[in-house]
Each structure stands twice: as C-alpha cells, then as structure tokens.
Amino acid sequence: MGQKLNVLVTGGAGYIGSHAVLALIDAGHRPVVIDNLVTGFRWAVAEDARFYYGDISDSVLVESIIRDEHIDAIMHFAGSVVVPESVENPLKYYNNNTAKSRSLIETAVSSGVKHMIFSSTAATYGIPETSPVREDMATKPINPYGTSKLMTEMMLRDVAAAHDFNYCALRYFNVAGADPLARSGQSTVGATHLLKIAVEAALGKRDSVSVFGTDYATEDGTGVRDYIHVSDLAAAHVIALEALVADPARSHTLNCGYGHGYSVMQVLDAVDRVTNKKLDRKMEGRRAGDPDSLISDNRAIKDRFGWEPRFDNLDQIVQHALAWERRLTDIQSA
Numbered sequence: 001m002g003q004k005l006n007v008l009v010t011g012g013a014g015y016i017g018s019h020a021v022l023a024l025i026d027a028g029h030r031p032v033v034i035d036n037l038v039t040g041f042r043w044a045v046a047e048d049a050r051f052y053y054g055d056i057s058d059s060v061l062v063e064s065i066i067r068d069e070h071i072d073a074i075m076h077f078a079g080s081v082v083v084p085e086s087v088e089n090p091l092k093y094y095n096n097n098t099a100k101s102r103s104l105i106e107t108a109v110s111s112g113v114k115h116m117i118f119s120s121t122a123a124t125y126g127i128p129e130t131s132p133v134r135e136d137m138a139t140k141p142i143n144p145y146g147t148s149k150l151m152t153e154m155m156l157r158d159v160a161a162a163h164d165f166n167y168c169a170l171r172y173f174n175v176a177g178a179d180p181l182a183r184s185g186q187s188t189v190g191a192t193h194l195l196k197i198a199v200e201a202a203l204g205k206r207d208s209v210s211v212f213g214t215d216y217a218t219e220d221g222t223g224v225r226d227y228i229h230v231s232d233l234a235a236a237h238v239i240a241l242e243a244l245v246a247d248p249a250r251s252h253t254l255n256c257g258y259g260h261g262y263s264v265m266q267v268l269d270a271v272d273r274v275t276n277k278k279l280d281r282k283m284e285g286r287r288a289g290d291p292d293s294l295i296s297d298n299r300a301i302k303d304r305f306g307w308e309p310r311f312d313n314l315d316q317i318v319q320h321a322l323a324w325e326r327r328l329t330d331i332q333s334a
C-alpha cells in the first residue's frame, strides 16, 4: 500500500458500507463514518472506525468532519435502496439519493475533497438491450431508484469536468453474502433481497420463500441475476480509491459483478444444498419491473483496476450469509 488515506464513509453503518469500513481498515486506511441510522446500526461499524451520527445533507457537520479528520476521499454509500418503495414514493428517492448527494458533492468540493466513490446500481440500465451489459450501453432506468442514482452519476461527471475532482461510480449488480469472518453482514429489517430472505427462511425466521415469476425467458423460467459477494465489492472500492488518488485526472464508471448469473431456483437450490434442508417455495406471479436477466460485463473493472473476485462461488456466498444470519440472531437476542 502507498499512502494511508482518511476516508469519509457515508452510510458506513449499513450493509455494504460496514464491509467497506472493514476493507479500508484491512488495507491500512482510516475510515470515518457518517450515518443517520435510518436503516443502519451503530454496532455494525467496526470499533476502530470513528463514527459521527448525522445526515449527509448537514453541510455544517460534513464540513467540520472533513476538516477535523483531514478527509482525503469520500466513499458515498448513504441512500435509500428499496426499488418498489421508490415507485410509491419517488420524491423520497430524489431527495435522499439525488438532492442529498448534490449537497454532499458540493460540500466535498468546497472543502477541498478531491475524490469520491459512489454506490451506483445496475438499475441504471433498466431493461438492458443485451446481456451481459457493458458500461457504455444505454441507461434507461425503469424505476425512480435507478433514475435517482443515474442523476447522481451525471452530477459527478459534470462536477469532475468543472473542478479539481475525480470520481468512480460503481454500478453494483446483486450484492449478497457477508464478511467471511462474520464481522458484518446484511442486518436490514424487512429486507427484500432474495438471498437474505432465503437464509432467513432456512433459519426458521420465515415460513417460505416466494418465487416471483416462473415464465421468464431464462432456462428454468425464473429471473437470473449476477450475485456478487459483498467482500469482493468492498475490495473493489479500496482499489478504486487508490486508483483515483494515483491518477486524479481520470474518473470511472464501472460494473461490479461476476459476469455470470444464477436463477432464483439455482439460488434456492444452493441454500438447500448448504443447509441440507428443503426450503418451502411458493410460486407466485412476476414482481413489477423485474427484467428476465441482468448480468454484468466486468471486463472494464478487471482491465483497469486489476480487480479479481475472491468469492465467485454461490455455495460460499450462501455459507457466509448463513453464518452471519446466525450471528445476527445472537446479536438481536442479546
């Protein structure tokens, strides 16, 4: 590692942000977290990281953190993440994901922070023209969540052109799994993500798992997604950080996925295999707005950053998610 960097992690008490905090510490950097705990948990932040309770739009607070902690770069995870909720309440998403990102970017620029890594999403593509989908393909989001993130990507692009500032927008595909040492994992209350629901069901926290749609244009008729282990994703953030600092003239928009996918049935089969039990599957109709298949073309992040996944193995992703779900049960009952 080169320089030790002070990194402001917004949303660092959430699922992915808490893993980025661990990855930064493991890589010898110094994370400082700001989180308003709307969906995150104070206990999810590693003990070695400084924590500030607050909102990313509180520019007075963010400015003082940047100054007092000598912040070099921002990893921006804070946001609202539930796609169906964004359809019902779009203004919440345009406020929390777009307007508040605008405020954070403004505070960063005015306080002299020169680098930002942004949590974007495969939802910016909408229904992709081809699969695997490449970064330069059309972005036509089909829900306000995707639009709210795409608008932030656009702000970053324009700000980087106008100021001494570069960024990396990482478009995550389906994030899953947990820290291999079970230091963190997905703790979201009322989660809607398939694997989280499946491990909850496997541990008896739910009676069954719904399969949304069995008539998709895929091999077994269920939706196919590119599941990426959260620790591989966190590692990509650390590499992106170091790349932004090393080459401040260059910004990046990159897919984060494995480049291949699994159907809903294959994910549930993996949970059955790992637990040696059978999940109760309820066949249901399609969920609104779900594409048949969403797979990343990940050549750009590999070529540019030399990123290589360490956990591209569905059974291992399930094992880590299960280990965390058990630990979470203990934390919640303590």
Ligand SMILES: NC(=O)c1ccc[n+]([C@@H]2O[C@H](COP(=O)([O-])OP(=O)(O)OC[C@H]3O[C@@H](n4cnc5c(N)ncnc54)[C@H](O)[C@@H]3O)[C@@H](O)[C@H]2O)c1
Residues within 6 Å of the ligand: 010, 011, 012, 013, 014, 015, 016, 017, 034, 035, 036, 037, 038, 039, 040, 041, 054, 055, 056, 057, 076, 077, 078, 079, 080, 081, 096, 100, 119, 120, 121, 122, 172, 173, 174, 175, 176, 188
């Ligand atoms: N989970 C996924 O599959 C996925 C996929 C693509 C993109 N993303 C993006 O990754 C980021 C992290 O997602 P996650 O799954 O960890 O969700 P999460 O809900 O676990 O984490 C979000 C964190 O941000 C905090 N937060 C929200 N609004 C805030 C605000 N205004 N000020 C301060 N803190 C605030 C929450 O309390 C929480 O700790 C999000 O921006 C999300 O859109 C997630």
Ligand SMILES: O=c1ccn([C@@H]2O[C@H](COP(=O)(O)OP(=O)(O)O[C@H]3O[C@H](CO)[C@H](O)[C@H](O)[C@H]3O)[C@@H](O)[C@H]2O)c(=O)[nH]1
Residues within 6 Å of the ligand: 081, 083, 121, 122, 123, 172, 173, 174, 175, 192, 193, 194, 195, 197, 209, 210, 211, 212, 213, 222, 223, 224, 225, 264, 287, 290, 294
């Ligand atoms: O109980 C469930 C939950 C999901 N699914 C299916 O499982 C697949 C994955 O669904 P998730 O809800 O786990 O994830 P999404 O693909 O809808 O969305 C996630 O991945 C997207 C990119 O791929 C975006 O990044 C988005 O933010 C993130 O939530 C879909 O085919 C969905 O229909 C079920 O069958 N049953």
